[in-house]
Amino acid sequence: MDEDMDDELYEHYNIITDPGQRPIRIDKFLMDRIEKTSRNQIQNAIKSGQILVNGDVVKSNYKIRPHEHIQVYLDKPLEAFEIIPEEIPLDIRYEDEYLMVIYKEPGMVVHPGVGNKSGTLVNALAHHFQQKLPVMEGNLPDRPGLVHRIDKDTSGLLVIAKTARAMTGLAKQFFDHSIERKYQAIVWGNFDHKKGTIEGHIGRHPRDRKLMTVFPDGDFGKDAITHYKVLEDLYYVSLVECQLETGRTHQIRAHMKYMHHPLFGDARYGGDKVVKGTVFSKYKAFVNNCLEVCPRQALHARSLGFIHPISNEEMKFEAPLPDDMKELLERWRNYVAHRKEIDHGK
Structure with a gap:
């Protein structure tokens, strides 16, 4: 996962x-x-x-x-959903007879679920292959080929298994945490340390089942480790690279919230409002404009590295930041360059 x-x-x-x-x-x-x-x-x-x-x-x-x-x-509904093949374009970055690597645009749901029975990545895969894809043990039958997933509003790279042997080999690498996954995120605030490691068990919030939360004492949840590095400090926000050692649900989002740096635009974790900055109305208007430019959590699965489960070849894939996150960064760079003028309402 x-x-x-x-x-x-x-x-x-x-x-x-x-x-x-x-x-x-x-x-x-x-x-x-x-x-x-x-x-x-x-x-x-x-x-x-x-x-x-x-x-x-x-x-x-x-x-x-x-x-x-x-x-x-x-996490399993009482009944799995039937997969309906749909002709939806796929952005394929690599494909052979055993696996494929695709780029998922923000806004696309990965697999069918309540309220999303069609229009998902799995519906697109069913049409693309016109054949049955392997299902990982423990997965629902409506998640064929999926070794891992990223959520609807996250962009980036995914690897899809086309055979049972590839599925087993890739799943083992995820289980062993030997897959290299690097994300880039735009988060609120700036950091005292330019790099570090966040550790804290992650589990369901006791009151809100849609939220994950950090249990620092480790009494609940599962162990979670995120390594981060600040790539750009823009005072109000920061561009950070996050490398996952574990792969818990909402790990980066929950860990950054725990560190008081929620992802910009992340409505679920409090990043869709002013977290750091001034009280001036022009600043608030600027932030609202930025939220319109990137109306999602600013999170992108940038790189994916693994060993090919059949050939044992080392595979590495990169996907640059999508346009909405690029535009968001440019706006913050321009704002910071002129912040004194704007902050004082001139």
Whole structure:
């Protein structure tokens, strides 16, 4: 799974415990209620914040009591969506008989989901290949060929597996964290240190299931490591390069929010308003104009490096910043060059 995938969660179980419920560990309790699941799977779901008791995240050793409300969320809907081949253009950067590397424009959803049953990358792939693509173990059947994903409003490079052997080989590299993935992001504020590493477990926000949050003590979520380097300091915003060591959902977005540097334009994590700057109305108007230029989180999957799973050849692909992020940078460069004049309303 890639770092910034907008994975939806679906409520599968909604349980109210009985008035005479005796105290019992929640993982044991759910083992009896949920068919075809292991205690380890339940514990992992609890750790990821996908099981709530009275609206709160709990630990596996939490003992349930009478009249408690238990909700179990999974990232798989009750029914997978049928894939409808659609003639949608693909920006193919490389292709052979085993895999392909494509460039995804911002705004394209990767796979079908609630509210997005068509018009996705997977619909385009189904038409392009006119054949069945492999499905990675644990993936839904509506995600063929996908070894990793990036979310709708992130641009950049994706590798697609065309055979089961390629799927297995690429999936192992992602699991081993040996895939090289570098992103570029425009974030709010400037940094005290030009390079560094952000570590902090990432899991579902206990109150908002669409948000990921950092648990610095590591009690919940999964370990996550992001290495960053400041490429350009524009005082109000910074252009940073992020290299992922792990690949958690929304990893860069959540880690940067945790560091008080939300991505510019990221409505979900508070980057779609003035985070740093003046109170002058001209500045606010400038920021609003920038948000119109790049009406999304300013995040781009710039480079992708891996070993070809069949030939063992070292593969490396680069995709320059898209036009909206280039334009955004130019506007901030011009603003900073004339900031004194504008800040004082002259």
